[in-house]
Amino acid sequence: MKIRCAIIGSKGYVGNHLAFYLQQRGILSHVYDMMDCDDINFEKIDISNPESVEKIDLNVDYIFMFAGITGTYNGFEKYQLYNSINEIGLLNLLEAIRKSNYRPKIIYPSTRLVYKGIDKPLKETDEMESKTIYAVNKIACEGLLKAYNSSFDIPYTIFRICIPYGNLLSTDYSFGTIGFFIKQAKLGNDITLYGGGNIKRTFTHVEDLCFQIVEGAFNPKSNGEIYNIGGEILSLCEAAEIVAQKFGTKVVEVPWPEKDLRIESGHTYFDDLKIQKLLNLKPYKRLQDFSNDI
Structure with missing residues (x-):
């Protein structure tokens, strides 16, 4: 059966590469971003605006929710923007799905910054800490996904990313x-x-990153799970x-x-044993x- 995907934040670094990776797999995605694009399947949206979010075609199997604003110290000076895009944006998408007849699986990128730093490989269950607004946003969004899954059966998988490159x-x-x-x-x-x-x-090369995110998302065992991206x-x-x-x-x-x-x-x-078990990964x-x- 043909897989249907949507990518929100398709002009960002990871979103753009995910679209390319999926295309290489023969999957043409619906793509959404605030920036203009000439792609035939593109729709310009503002994820912080509920009316704009209504443009998203929810009749897909997977939604890669990679729209967001990153940064560390800037979040304190622009907290309204960070909260509006990073948290309200995800809530707008979840609410749109809740009110629809569809239940696409949301694939969401989290970050190393949700962890309390320590000199050992961090497991998904290790202690969390938030030193920036961005980290607060990510921890909150992980919780939002779990809440909407519990109450409204909206499936999701979270991937925590450290340092991507390439x-x-x-x-x-x-x-x-x-x-x-x-x-x-x-x-x-x-x-x-x-x-x-x-x-x-x-450090994770973007090819390894896309493989883990896409293949991990497509694996039915990943529903409701959090995975550290290996590298x-x-x-x-x-x-x-x-x-x-x-x-x-x-x-x-x-x-x-x-x-x-x-x-x-x-x-x-990261300790990447969990995703290694899911995908039986080749050397990075x-x-x-x-x-x-x-």
């Missing part, structure tokens, strides 16, 4: 932490790291050194700004291999 669509590797490292190194600048970058993260565990310094060596630059320690140190989570890297793409192709 690009399947072009040679522009400008996203996130690795994108920052590459941009600095390409300019011939040293890569600067607060406090030397000894804190550890899980390669490296310190920020180790990751920066890989990029610096590629371009002949250096990694330089700089002191923490006080405001950034207050919201820093510390070590946040390594950052060193990726850097060789830049």
